[in-house]
Amino acid sequence: xxxxxxxxxxxxxxxxxxxxxxxxxxxxxxxxxxxxxxxxxxxxxxxxxxxxxxxxxxxxxxxxxxxxxxxxxxxxxxxxxxxxxxxxxxxxxxxxxxxxxxxxxxxxxxxxxxxxxxxxxxxxxxxxxxxxxxxxxxxxxxxxxxxxxxxxxxxxxxxxxxxxxxxxxxxxxxxxxxxxxxxxxxxxxxxxxxxxxxxxxxxxxxxxxxxxxxxxxxxxxxxxxxxxxxxxxxxxxxxxxxxxxxxxxxxxxxxxxxxxxxxxxxxxxxxxxxxxxxxxxxxxxxxxxxxxxxxxxxxxxxxxxxxxxxxxxxxxxxxxxxxxxxxxxxxxxx
Ligand code: ADP
Ligand code: MG
Numbered sequence: 045x046x047x048x049x050x051x052x053x054x055x056x057x058x059x060x061x062x063x064x065x066x067x068x069x070x071x072x073x074x075x076x077x078x079x080x081x082x083x084x085x086x087x088x089x090x091x092x093x094x095x096x097x098x099x100x101x102x103x104x105x106x107x108x109x110x111x112x113x114x115x116x117x118x119x120x121x122x123x124x125x126x127x128x129x130x131x132x133x134x135x136x137x138x139x140x141x142x143x144x145x146x147x148x149x150x151x152x153x154x155x156x157x158x159x160x161x162x163x164x165x166x167x168x169x170x171x172x173x174x175x176x177x178x179x180x181x182x183x184x185x186x187x188x189x190x191x192x193x194x195x196x197x198x199x200x201x202x203x204x205x206x207x208x209x210x211x212x213x214x215x216x217x218x219x220x221x222x223x224x225x226x227x228x229x230x231x232x233x234x235x236x237x238x239x240x241x242x243x244x245x246x247x248x249x250x251x252x253x254x255x256x257x258x259x260x261x262x263x264x265x266x267x268x269x270x271x272x273x274x275x276x277x278x279x280x281x282x283x284x285x286x287x288x289x290x291x292x293x294x295x296x297x298x299x300x301x302x303x304x305x306x307x308x309x310x311x312x313x314x315x316x317x318x319x320x321x322x323x324x325x326x327x328x329x330x331x332x333x334x335x336x337x338x339x340x341x342x343x344x345x346x347x348x349x350x351x352x353x354x355x356x357x358x359x360x361x362x363x364x365x366x367x368x369x370x371x372x373x374x375x376x377x378x
């Protein structure tokens with residue numbers, strides 16, 4: 045008998061990833077869709093669409109249909125998923141006939157939001173759709189022993205949100221989700237450059253500045269970067285040099301709110317599990333975990349060891365793909 049193929053989808057605010065057990069990661073693309081607003085036609089999805097952001101004529105808009113980890117635009121999300129499924133079957137070299145899909149949902153999402161995600165995936169021809177809480181998927185993807193009665197702390201800094209969760213015995217014991225993630229840092233940088241230098245920069249430029257010279261609140265040798273934008277006074281293109289110290293100041297408040305969320309989650313931890321946290325530490329994942337110095341900074345702030353997940357941008361997708369086997373095991377052991 046044929047068993048249908050099983051795939052795991054990480055439907056992130058910034059990136060969408062598809063993982064299969066046999067072939068590994070088959071899709072890894074930005075969750076961006078370019079649409080012609082006159083005809084409502086989808087022009088491009090993923091990398092191609094992201095390249096269009098801020099560079100297209102007025103009738104073409106690039107949309108990120110997932111906001112704060114949940115579906116903000118249902119139709120566009122469904123269209124995006126359909127394109128992604130098509131790309132996935134191309135990669136696999138075989139049509140995806142009624143796959144079994146596991147998709148992760150943010151721990152802070154409501155049942156209506158979870159239902160919307162599940163329905164959108166079903167619309168794309170999935171035979172059955174199972175949902176898994178994102179922090180649990182991240183923990184499985186980071187090879188943590190989630191099925192044991194041990195506290196595993198996951199801090200997932202994504203594009204739209206940061207989620208902090210304590211997982212033990214296959215479930216979430218306590219969690220906090222805030223709507224501050226990597227995108228907020230990009231916004232902070234854009235605002236700062238605009239206020240201080242009267243220079244308007246695009247979303248991609250802000251993200252590049254963050255990745256190249258952005259630092260968490262740690263001491264570091266000052267580095268500089270040339271950035272380009274539009275002078276708000278003259279209206280002309282202009283290049284300025286910016287320092288990593290300035291950028292550090294610009295993102296400070298957002299980083300502090302991430303620490304607050306971590307503290308709040310640890311404070312909710314049942315005392316029996318607190319000892320595990322001191323021994324085992326906290327695992328950082330999500331693209332935001334790649335910010336320079338963030339491991340060291342968080343560890344200093346909370347006085348607990350902090351470790352970076354093996355592949356922070358991929359651990360949720362890997363965990364989602366692996367979770368089917370894990371779910372069966374968990375059900376058996378209960
Ligand atoms: P989501 O799960 O919401 O799709 P991801 O885990 O894919 O989010 O992370 C995306 C975020 O990580 C973006 O805000 C991106 O700018 C940020 N990011 C990616 N690489 C780096 C890096 N090297 N330094 C800092 N931030 C990064
Ligand atoms: Mg994510």
